[in-house]
Amino acid sequence: MTQQRQEKYRQYYQVPDYTITDIELDFVLDPATTIVTAISRVKRLNSQANVLILDGKNLILHTIHIDDKPWTAYREEAGKLIIESVPDTFVLKVVNEINPLKNTVLEGLYVSADVLCTQCEAEGFRHITYYLDRPDVLARFTTCIIADKSSYPYLLSNGNQIDKGETNDGRHWVKWQDHFPKPSYLFALIAGDFDVLYDNYVSQSGRNVTLALFVDKGNLDRADWAMVSLKNAMRWDETRFGYEYDLDIYMIVAVDCFNMGAMENKGLNIFNAKYVLAKTETATDKDYLNIKAVIGHEYFHNWTGNRITCRDWFQLSLKEGLTVFRDQEFSSDLGSRSVNRIENVSLMRAHQFAEDASPMAHPIRPEKVIEMNNFYTLTVYEKGAEVIRMLHTLLGEEQFQAGMKLYTARHDGSAATCDDFVQAMQDASNIDLTLFRRWYSQLGTPLVTVRDEYLAEKQQYLLHISQITAPTSDQAEKLPLHIPLDIELYDTQGNVIPLQHSGRAVHSVLNVVKVEQTFVFDQVNSPPIPSLLREFSAPVKLDYSYTDEQLALLMQYASNDFARWDAAQSLLSIYIKENVVRQQQREDLILPQHIIDAFKSVLLDEACDPALKAQLFTLPSENEVAEWVAIIDAIAIHNVINFIIQKFANEMAA
Ligand code: PHE
Numbered sequence: 001m002t003q004q005r006q007e008k009y010r011q012y013y014q015v016p017d018y019t020i021t022d023i024e025l026d027f028v029l030d031p032a033t034t035i036v037t038a039i040s041r042v043k044r045l046n047s048q049a050n051v052l053i054l055d056g057k058n059l060i061l062h063t064i065h066i067d068d069k070p071w072t073a074y075r076e077e078a079g080k081l082i083i084e085s086v087p088d089t090f091v092l093k094v095v096n097e098i099n100p101l102k103n104t105v106l107e108g109l110y111v112s113a114d115v116l117c118t119q120c121e122a123e124g125f126r127h128i129t130y131y132l133d134r135p136d137v138l139a140r141f142t143t144c145i146i147a148d149k150s151s152y153p154y155l156l157s158n159g160n161q162i163d164k165g166e167t168n169d170g171r172h173w174v175k176w177q178d179h180f181p182k183p184s185y186l187f188a189l190i191a192g193d194f195d196v197l198y199d200n201y202v203s204q205s206g207r208n209v210t211l212a213l214f215v216d217k218g219n220l221d222r223a224d225w226a227m228v229s230l231k232n233a234m235r236w237d238e239t240r241f242g243y244e245y246d247l248d249i250y251m252i253v254a255v256d257c258f259n260m261g262a263m264e265n266k267g268l269n270i271f272n273a274k275y276v277l278a279k280t281e282t283a284t285d286k287d288y289l290n291i292k293a294v295i296g297h298e299y300f301h302n303w304t305g306n307r308i309t310c311r312d313w314f315q316l317s318l319k320e321g322l323t324v325f326r327d328q329e330f331s332s333d334l335g336s337r338s339v340n341r342i343e344n345v346s347l348m349r350a351h352q353f354a355e356d357a358s359p360m361a362h363p364i365r366p367e368k369v370i371e372m373n374n375f376y377t378l379t380v381y382e383k384g385a386e387v388i389r390m391l392h393t394l395l396g397e398e399q400f401q402a403g404m405k406l407y408t409a410r411h412d413g414s415a416a417t418c419d420d421f422v423q424a425m426q427d428a429s430n431i432d433l434t435l436f437r438r439w440y441s442q443l444g445t446p447l448v449t450v451r452d453e454y455l456a457e458k459q460q461y462l463l464h465i466s467q468i469t470a471p472t473s474d475q476a477e478k479l480p481l482h483i484p485l486d487i488e489l490y491d492t493q494g495n496v497i498p499l500q501h502s503g504r505a506v507h508s509v510l511n512v513v514k515v516e517q518t519f520v521f522d523q524v525n526s527p528p529i530p531s532l533l534r535e536f537s538a539p540v541k542l543d544y545s546y547t548d549e550q551l552a553l554l555m556q557y558a559s560n561d562f563a564r565w566d567a568a569q570s571l572l573s574i575y576i577k578e579n580v581v582r583q584q585q586r587e588d589l590i591l592p593q594h595i596i597d598a599f600k601s602v603l604l605d606e607a608c609d610p611a612l613k614a615q616l617f618t619l620p621s622e623n624e625v626a627e628w629v630a631i632i633d634a635i636a637i638h639n640v641i642n643f644i645i646q647k648f649a650n651e652m653a654a
């Protein structure tokens, strides 16, 4: 029988009745029968409450004590342990049994290959012990692990190692202490046998941090790049964000048996080996860049996610959108900014736009959730990062960093909301972000339509901008959003025309805040060519009727590489769309000579970065093209893309 699962709503969030400030966990490890003892310091928050309700799944309860006294006033109910008549503050001791071998949901503690390993985000900790398994309960964890020494030479958990020893029956034990309060989803435990790469890092303020990378036996020859990436990430976070590492040891476990991709557990990140191990003989450049990004991502969570965590799971984008933004910036500062931007935007257009247009569509901060595990989406992560990027665009680096500092000062050591984040950005910058907050609640991809007008007698250029987001079943009425629209104007020689109005310079980022709005630019001597949505300054679709000539000019002369690439994409899109129709009508496919010439001139331009050239000649993916047409004809799209690739290959070779 399948159990009907309850929906949870963001608006009904309630502060927990009780909190747990400290927990001592004791694991007697065995693949089939692990005994967990949890000693928690519990505090009442709601004076009206006297029943403590803990989460727990697939647990065999042994005993309960309160303040050292055996406690019988409790009952177990579907997924809950209900303890009655509890005092204001008390020490709760729960002993229970779990079977990691039989744990096939892979949440909580499970056996994989010869390793015992945990995964607790989002609600896995309740598979380990009875607990207030919600992210707004933050406790200091002390964890003692005891296990057979020959099978499990390494016993790892969060924090600093504070003690260890051996028993006289072939077992050993290790005790870990994490003095930073954290929610249960950041708990981790690993027991197994590994090869280890050690290194160390001296932080800005002089803290000496041991770095340890644990890999499956025999994999050390593929571990170096992950370690280099980690050290780069630690340095970058200090210099760009002022965030320093806070424990004496940083551990990474990169093993084949971890079933998820990567997880930011405090001080003990766990990765699937395929995302972080590489050697030059077999890995591509792209593999190396991806490793750098994912190692960075998990490391950056130490502040954005761990030190400051999420109040509830509806706020997931608070940590994920922000941390993706941070890993994108890390990759851009240490590598090619334009190539990174191009790749991130391609992902948005090809996949997040599709998600936004599908029955899966949801706002970056969902309103209702049935199964949290289904919300680790491109919308929460990638669109979430674009929303942070828009804040960065609106505020500029300096004020954005001031906002980060304020956010950190206000919320360090606690659980926050997306609203708290935006509020800190607003308070630090004095920029009104009231309207901007709609990005968190409104789902769907807005369409921004731009029409222009040139008034020769007034030497004026007008941009008429309108925005619309298509209604969806759960949001019939869509409201206008605050869209930062970054633009530039060019003359026909490819020179930038300064933006001005009424004798004053106008910022290149226009604040589009209404359904319809007109922007007027003075002293424009000839009809200009607009470069629109530069850097993909907002996650929107853009509609402007470019001519081939305008796009070819932007592709050659636009002042930034992203705009050049975007012009090339638009140029290709015109002929991809046209050819899809031709293909359907069984007409010959075409690519006019002037298009080929425009691409050829970029290819021959020696000043152009080869990495950019490679991107310019990368056609939009079939997924992305599917977004441009009402009825998706996969075969026609495929044939057209192949045709253009062939045509380019033949023509460019000549
Ligand atoms: N929090 C992880 C990350 O983004 C992703 C993850 C979620 C992993 C849930 C496992 C389970 O880095």
Ligand code: ZN
Residues within 6 Å of the ligand: 297, 301, 319, 320, 323
């Ligand atoms: Zn993450």
